[in-house]
Structures are given as C-alpha cells and as structure tokens.
Amino acid sequence: xxxxxxxxxxxxxxxxxxxxxxxxxxxxxxxxxxxxxxxxxxxxxxxxxxxxxxxxxxxxxxxxxxxxxxxxxxxxxxxxxxxxxxxxxxxxxxxxxxxxxxxxxxxxxxxxxxxxxxxxxxxxxxxxxxxxxxxxxxxxxxxxxxxxxxxxxxxxxxxxxxxxxxxxxxxxxxxxxxxxxxxxxxxxxxxxxxxxxxxxxxxxxxxxxxxxxxxxxxxxxxxx
Amino acid sequence: xxxxxxxxxxxxxxxxxxxxxxxxxxxxxxxxxxxxxxxxxxxxxxxxxxxxxxxxxxxxxxxxxxxxxxxxxxxxxxxxxxxxxxxxxxxxxxxxxxxxxxxxxxxxxxxxxxxxxxxxxxxxxxxxxxxxxxxxxxxxxxxxxxxxxxxxxxxxxxxxxxxxxxxxxxxxxxxxxxxxxxxxxxxxxxxxxxxxxxxxxxxxxxxxxxxxxxxxxxxxxxxxxxxxxxxxxxxxxxxxxxxxxxxxxxxxxxxxxxxxxxxxxxxxxxxxxxxxxxxxxxxxxxxxxxxxxxxxxxxxxxxxxxxxxxxxxxxxxxxxxxxxxxxxxxxxxxxxxxxxxxx
Numbered sequence: 286x287x288x289x290x291x292x293x294x295x296x297x298x299x300x301x302x303x304x305x306x307x308x309x310x311x312x313x314x315x316x317x318x319x320x321x322x323x324x325x326x327x328x329x330x331x332x333x334x335x336x337x338x339x340x341x342x343x344x345x346x347x348x349x350x351x352x353x354x355x356x357x358x359x360x361x362x363x364x365x366x367x368x369x370x371x372x373x374x375x376x377x378x379x380x381x382x383x384x385x386x387x388x389x390x391x392x393x394x395x396x397x398x399x400x401x402x403x404x405x406x407x408x409x410x411x412x413x414x415x416x417x418x419x420x421x422x423x424x425x426x427x428x429x430x431x432x433x434x435x436x437x438x439x440x441x442x443x444x445x446x447x448x449x450x451x452x453x454x455x456x457x458x459x460x461x462x463x464x465x466x467x468x469x470x471x472x473x474x475x476x477x478x479x480x481x482x483x484x485x486x487x488x489x490x491x492x493x494x495x496x497x498x499x500x501x502x503x504x505x506x507x508x509x
Numbered sequence: 510x511x512x513x514x515x516x517x518x519x520x521x522x523x524x525x526x527x528x529x530x531x532x533x534x535x536x537x538x539x540x541x542x543x544x545x546x547x548x549x550x551x552x553x554x555x556x557x558x559x560x561x562x563x564x565x566x567x568x569x570x571x572x573x574x575x576x577x578x579x580x581x582x583x584x585x586x587x588x589x590x591x592x593x594x595x596x597x598x599x600x601x602x603x604x605x606x607x608x609x610x611x612x613x614x615x616x617x618x619x620x621x622x623x624x625x626x627x628x629x630x631x632x633x634x635x636x637x638x639x640x641x642x643x644x645x646x647x648x649x650x651x652x653x654x655x656x657x658x659x660x661x662x663x664x665x666x667x668x669x670x671x672x673x674x675x676x677x678x679x680x681x682x683x684x685x686x687x688x689x690x691x692x693x694x695x696x697x698x699x700x701x702x703x704x705x706x707x708x709x710x711x712x713x714x715x716x717x718x719x720x721x722x723x724x725x726x727x728x729x730x731x732x733x734x735x736x737x738x739x740x741x742x743x744x745x746x747x748x749x750x751x752x753x754x755x756x757x758x759x760x761x762x763x764x765x766x767x768x769x770x771x772x773x774x775x776x777x778x779x780x781x782x783x784x785x786x787x788x789x790x791x792x793x794x795x796x797x798x799x800x801x802x803x804x805x806x807x808x809x810x811x812x813x814x815x816x817x818x819x820x821x822x823x824x825x826x827x828x829x830x831x832x833x834x835x836x837x838x839x840x841x842x843x844x845x846x847x848x849x850x851x852x
Contacts, residue, residue: 297646365641387645390652460713467709
C-alpha cells in the first residue's frame with residue numbers, strides 16, 4: 286500500500302482526494318497545519334506528495350525545496366496557477382509533474398500510478414499490474430493475461446480497460462471514458478469509443494474471459 | 510522652433526512702433542520749413558539708425574531664440590529644479606512655474622493611475638486563481654458522485670460549471686492579451702494537435718447535444734503560439750456547439766491554399782443574418798435576434814479576433830442565413846513571423 290501525502294489547503298478538495306485515493310487503495314494523510322508541512326512529511330513518510338502551490342505561510346515551491354533536502358520522493362504539483370513560468374518553476378525545483386486545476390480524478394489517479402510506476406517499479410512489480418477477478422492487465426506491456434493466454438491491446442483499448450478495472454465493477458459513463466481517452470494528440474468521438482469497446486470485448490473473449498463488458502444503455506459500461 | 514517669421518510675429522508691435530516713430534520724425538522734418546539738415550547728414554543719421562536697428566534685431570532675435578531653447582529644454586526635463594534659479598526673465602519664470610506645477614500634477618496622477626491599475630490586475634489575477642479552487646472542488650464533487658446522481662442533474666451541473674469556467678477563462682485571456690508581448694511562444698506545431706487541444710474540453714457537449722463531429726483534412730505544420738491559437742479555436746468550437754441544433758453537425762476542416770493553412774469550423778444551425786456578418790467581431794456586439802435563447806456576451810469573437818491580430822493570423826466568417834455558419838482561422842505563411850518580429 287502506497288502512502289500519499291496531500292498538501293492542499295482547500296478542505297473540500299483534500300477531502301475528496303483522500304476519499305478517492307483511499308478507494309483506489311492508497312493510504313493518505315492530509316496536512317492541517319500548513320506551517321508544519323515538513324514534520325507531517327517526516328512522520329508519515331509518504332511515497333508520493335501532492336502539493337498545492339498557493340498555501341498559507343509558505344508556498345508549495347518552498348516546501349518542495351524543503352522536502353528535496355531530505356529525499357527524492359516523487360512530488361506532483363496541483364495548482365490553479367496556469368502560466369508556463371509556474372509550471373517550469375515547479376518542475377525545475379524538483380517537482381515530477383504538474384496538474385492544473387480544475388483536473389479530473391481519473392487523470393489524477395492515472396498520473397499518480399504512472400509516477401509511482403516510474404519511481405518504484407524496479408523494486409515492486411505489482412505496480413504495473415491491475416487485477417479484477419481473474420482478469421489481469423499489464424499496463425507496461427498493454428497485455429491482458431488470463432491463465433496462460435495473453436492478448437495484446439492497443440493504447441486506447443488498454444486505457445478503456447484500465448479505467449473500467451480501476452472502477453472495480455462500477456459503471457463508468459461514456460463521457461468519462463471519452464474524456465479519459467482524449468489527449469493532446471488525438472481525440473475520440475462516440476463512434477471511436479464504440480468501436481474500441483467492441484474490439485476490446487472481442488479480445489477479452491479471445492483470452493477466454495467471455496463477454497465481460499456490460500453496456501448500460503444511456504449510462505455507460507461496467508465490468509462484470 | 511523660433512525662426513525669423515515667428516520672431517516677427519512675436520515682435521510685430523515693437524517694429525510697428527519703430528516704423529511709426531520713424532515716419533513721425535520724417536513728417537515733422539518735412540513740414541517744419543525752418544528745420545534743415547544737409548543731405549549727407551540726413552544719410553548719415555539714416556544709415557546710423559538702420560545699423561542700430563539691425564544690431565537690435567540680431568541681438569533680440571538671438572536672445573529670444575536662446576530663451577525659447579532654454580524653456581523647451583526645461584520642459585523636456587522632468588526635473589523639479591526651481592525656475593527661480595534657472596530663468597532670468599520673470600515671464601519665463603512664471604511660465605516655468607506653471608509647467609512645473611502641471612508636470613508634477615501629471616506625474617502624481619499617472620503614478621496613482623498606474624498603482625490602481627497594478628492593484629486591479631493583481632486583484633483579478635489572484636481572484637482568477639481563487640475562483641478556480643471552488644470550481645475544481647465542485648468538479649471533483651460531481652465526478653466522485655457520478656454514479657449516484659441522476660443523469661440530467663449531472664449534465665446540467667456540468668453545463669453550468671462549464672459556463673463559469675468559460676467566462677473565467679475569458680477574463681484570463683483578456684487580461685493576458687493586454688500584456689501579450691510578455692507571454693507568447695511561437696513554435697512549429699501541427700494543426701491536428703491544435704484541434705485536439707481545442708476540442709478536448711468540449712467532448713461532453715457534443716454528447717449532450719448529440720452532435721456529429723467530423724474532422725477532415727491533413728495535419729499541416731504551422732507557426733503559432735499553441736496556447737493562444739487553441740483558445741481561439743476553442744471559442745469557434747464553443748460557438749459552433751452553442752448554435753447547432755440538437756443532433757446537428759459540426760465539421761472541422763483543415764486545408765492548405767497557396768502558403769496559407771486554414772482551419773474552418775462549420776456548423777449547420779441558423780447561420781448569421783447578413784446584416785450581422787460584418788459586425789460579429791466587434792466588441793459587445795450580439796446578434797440582432799437571440800438565437801436558441803443562448804446568452805451571448807458579444808465578447809468571445811471580439812477577443813478571438815483581437816488575439817488573431819496579435820498573432821498575425823486572421824479570422825473570417827461566412828454564412829448563409831438559415832443554413833450554416835463557417836469560421837475560418839487562417840495562418841498566413843509569412844505574416845506570423847513578420848508580425849512577431851515587430852512585437
């Protein structure tokens with residue numbers, strides 16, 4: 286279980302982050318006294334820090350530098366500041382990534398797991414693996430593994446499956462899937478999503494898993 | 510600058526007086542028979558008189574010119590040196606006092622105005638960051654309750670939140686456009702990437718309105734600032750979505766004509782009335798009829814056109830009323846660079 290420290294002064298946001306990350310199997314702690322971020326850090330010893338920039342007492346850059354004096358723990362900045370200057374500063378001062386508010390929880394968790402994977406996968410192989418029932422997804426190789434059979438997935442199929450798996454059988458709306466798939470280089474419309482889901486279905490049956498993706502009309506998809 | 514012409518204009522009364530004095534002396538001499546002077550004496554007096562007059566003219570002209578230069582120099586310097594110490598002539602002193610007083614007044618006014626503007630800018634910038642926090646929180650609340658909320662509620666809240674975000678972004682870009690030269694980066698980029706960035710935030714809206722989106726054309730390389738031009742493009746897409754009928758069609762087409770690359774965003778909605786077409790890029794202009802009850806601020810297109818102007822791109826609109834509206838964002842090959850070097 287990975288420990289994530291949340292340094293965010295908006296109570297609503299930090300509470301939702303905590304709930305969400307807890308659901309996804311992370312252990313979290315939030316800072317309450319923002320003059321004492323460092324002592325919370327040393328006590329909790331997190332494997333990842335979510336750091337806001339606009340904080341009372343000192344800003345996020347200050348705490349980033351302070352933490353960097355002690356360790357190389359991955360730091361993910363979360364901020365409403367959107368100038369390139371701030372982003373560059375965040376990265377050059379030791380941050381590993383930067384997310385601008387408002388952000389989506391799906392994207393945040395994807396980034397968190399990517400960062401954890403980069404930082405710890407040499408010592409922890411399970412980071413590359415998602416599991417739901419007997420269905421196993423290797424995120425690094427984009428392979429579905431079921432028993433002895435493994436099937437290669439394309440990037441989009443892999444991302445759809447990973448989001449469905451992370452939601453552990455909860456319904457994921459089409460909009461949410463589309464939002465998750467859209468990135469800077471390509472965009473996804475209704476048809477592309479349908480096609481990708483159908484291809485994924487076929488590949489899962491090929492892996493001997495049968496039809497595992499249930500369509501809920503007008504709502505979305507969920508894993509069975 | 511003081512020249513001979515202006516000098517005489519300034520001194521005409523003085524020279525007029527001299528002329529009258531001379532004429533008076535001449536007539537007195539003429540009418541008084543007992544007053545006699547030899548011809549050589551008369552010539553002598555006249556020549557002497559002219560010599561003195563010329564001398565006076567030269568000295569006076571040079572002095573006046575110097576005074577003027579000194580006064581000009583004093584005005585151009587914003588020093589607050591005391592005029593009493595600098596100027597000899599009382600008139601210059603008085604004028605300098607006036608100039609100095611108004612210069613001081615202006616400096617004070619300007620400092621005040623600048624301070625107010627800087628304060629406002631700072632306040633708005635802070636506010637922009639502040640307001641994003643509750644928006645982000647609201648988004649997170651919606652997202653984490655997604656499965657427990659009725660679809661309509663989610664959709665409507667998403668729309669309203671998005672409207673807030675859009676208008677926050679508009680303030681942000683308007684503020685930035687006034688300080689454009691401080692914050693831009695021209696890079697070579699692909700049109701496909703720009704379109705994808707601009708489309709990203711609108712994915713759910715295409716779904717809500719059940720619009721068909723088709724993206725046509727190849728990926729062309731262009732020179733632009735990604736952030737700014739994708740914002741312009743997103744405004745065009747936003748409008749296209751806003752003014753499409755439910756279940757309508759939005760087409761984004763990329764073409765290359767000559768050296769120019771053109772991204773066109775077309776929607777089949779009500780179109781734009783002909784009398785509106787020339788006005789839509791004006792500040793605060795809203796259509797002569799309210800379309801679909803959508804609220805128009807008349808600001809999105811104005812800002813887009815302004816940004817395009819700064820980037821050296823151009824924005825054109827074309828429409829057939831009742832059928833379609835197309836906006837073309839054009840990247841002229843060389844103009845962008847030329848424009849940038851001027852900044």
